[in-house]
Amino acid sequence: xxxxxxxxxxxxxxxxxxxxxxxxxxxxxxxxxxxxxxxxxxxxxxxxxxxxxxxxxxxxxx
Amino acid sequence: xxxxxxxxxxxxxxxxxxxxxxxxxxxxxxxxxxxxxxxxxxxxxxxxxxxxxxxxxxxxxxxxxxxxxxxxxxxxxxxxxxxxxxxxxxxxxxxxxxxxxxxxxxxxxxxxxxxxxxxxxxxxxxxxxxxxxxxxxxxxxxxxxxxxxxxxxxxxxxxxxxxxxxxxxxxxxxxxxxxxxxxxxxxxxxxxxxxxxxxxxxxxxxxxxxxxxxxxxxxxxxxxxxxxxxxxxxxxxxxxxxxxxxxxxxxxxxxxxxxxxxxxxxxxxxxxxxxxxxxxxxxxxxxxxxxxxxxxxxxxxxxxxxxxxxxxxxxxxxxxxxxxxxxxxxxxxxxxxxxxxxxxxxxxxxxxxxxxxxxxxxxxxxxxxxxxxxxxxxxxxxxxxxxxxxxxxxxxxxxxxxxxxxxxxxxxxxxxxxxxxxxxxxxxxxxxxxxxxxxxxxxxxxxxxxxxxxxxxxxxxxxxxxxxxxxx
Numbered sequence: 001x002x003x004x005x006x007x008x009x010x011x012x013x014x015x016x017x018x019x020x021x022x023x024x025x026x027x028x029x030x031x032x033x034x035x036x037x038x039x040x041x042x043x044x045x046x047x048x049x050x051x052x053x054x055x056x057x058x059x060x061x062x
Numbered sequence: 063x064x065x066x067x068x069x070x071x072x073x074x075x076x077x078x079x080x081x082x083x084x085x086x087x088x089x090x091x092x093x094x095x096x097x098x099x100x101x102x103x104x105x106x107x108x109x110x111x112x113x114x115x116x117x118x119x120x121x122x123x124x125x126x127x128x129x130x131x132x133x134x135x136x137x138x139x140x141x142x143x144x145x146x147x148x149x150x151x152x153x154x155x156x157x158x159x160x161x162x163x164x165x166x167x168x169x170x171x172x173x174x175x176x177x178x179x180x181x182x183x184x185x186x187x188x189x190x191x192x193x194x195x196x197x198x199x200x201x202x203x204x205x206x207x208x209x210x211x212x213x214x215x216x217x218x219x220x221x222x223x224x225x226x227x228x229x230x231x232x233x234x235x236x237x238x239x240x241x242x243x244x245x246x247x248x249x250x251x252x253x254x255x256x257x258x259x260x261x262x263x264x265x266x267x268x269x270x271x272x273x274x275x276x277x278x279x280x281x282x283x284x285x286x287x288x289x290x291x292x293x294x295x296x297x298x299x300x301x302x303x304x305x306x307x308x309x310x311x312x313x314x315x316x317x318x319x320x321x322x323x324x325x326x327x328x329x330x331x332x333x334x335x336x337x338x339x340x341x342x343x344x345x346x347x348x349x350x351x352x353x354x355x356x357x358x359x360x361x362x363x364x365x366x367x368x369x370x371x372x373x374x375x376x377x378x379x380x381x382x383x384x385x386x387x388x389x390x391x392x393x394x395x396x397x398x399x400x401x402x403x404x405x406x407x408x409x410x411x412x413x414x415x416x417x418x419x420x421x422x423x424x425x426x427x428x429x430x431x432x433x434x435x436x437x438x439x440x441x442x443x444x445x446x447x448x449x450x451x452x453x454x455x456x457x458x459x460x461x462x463x464x465x466x467x468x469x470x471x472x473x474x475x476x477x478x479x480x481x482x483x484x485x486x487x488x489x490x491x492x493x494x495x496x497x498x499x500x501x502x503x504x505x506x507x508x509x510x511x512x513x514x515x516x517x518x519x520x521x522x523x524x525x526x527x528x529x530x531x532x533x534x
Binding site for chain 2: 042
């Protein structure tokens, strides 16, 4: 049966994608669907939180 | 298409059909939508259908359209039905689909084009305008003062408060700005500007007016106003003539209630609270004009602001990222301080530098590099424009422009597109059909044939398509 999900298509490097997957593993609050190495669909209302989390990871690495 | 059109568009498209039916009872609304919102092809369709007494078969309509322009045709029809201007019958096996204009829209547009009726939809001019001594320059000045007052309030909510002249907007406007999240009243830091507020500041005047008006409409129900009444009143204002007085007597009660708000925005001027007529200002009369008139709005305002001392172009930016702005307007300085590190302020100019940090700061507030660049180039100093014309190069130094863009992409490691994911198709044929259709109408951005999934930006058209497939 055909299903339609609203969301945000995110296209990024595999490295960034794996970070997103790691963040999602904690609560499964972000990802709607993993599509391939460089593409995934994120819940629309979680985009800003996700960006903030990514920046945190970035700041930690720097 | 301008930003403002897009904003008002999106709002209108969300309205239900009943609202549209009521809106289209006013000829001024039908005309405003027709001339402002529709692309040329859609206008052609409407004009052709306007005096057609019977529904027109869709295949006949296709004959008018070049087969190569199927996408434009689909877009036009889609837009027309989203705005409830046309109705297309559901596809069935026996009869071809037919297309008709909706009844209210037809009647109103006919009235608007050919005149007649006693609808007063375009306002009733009042006779005693000469006595009031109100001329165009005065109205422009008045509208500019009111509007800058609002902008000042938004800007001043940024940390570095620079108190400009004037008494600022009224409480009603302040509440509205808060409700629209253009400024916030935080617990610790008092007032603050938000991301939406930043991009609001950098828009052109017409877009700003629409943004604020849409906020107002959205909050209108809280103020016990009917959003349909508000919208049709705005569309009426857009059809009035600048510099003429219009009678208050023909307004409905709720329209009279709206007047105080419109006075606060600077869209309408009333000489005395007791007087029986009102003047629309340039802000109001250009609400629904098309793109060329829109440019003349900004031209009108530039003229107004140059009279007040701030010339049109005042920014000089050098290849070493130094920026000099010949202005003493607190508003312009505050806007500049959003993305430049200002170092010195003189009576007639400020100087500073565009740095990675200052631009990054702006970007983190939601301002895009393109907004910054557009702002810089529209306000470039005449000297800068002259020398670029002499050498045939771009107005802004390319190094600076490129660098600002680079600073933006620095932190953009992912590309995000809102939309809809389609998955779990029953068979390859169904998938193929849908994905091909999505590609044709230009909404497809990602597909995976093996997994039979794809991602689109818009869903309405596809939904209709899938439904029509199910019937067959």
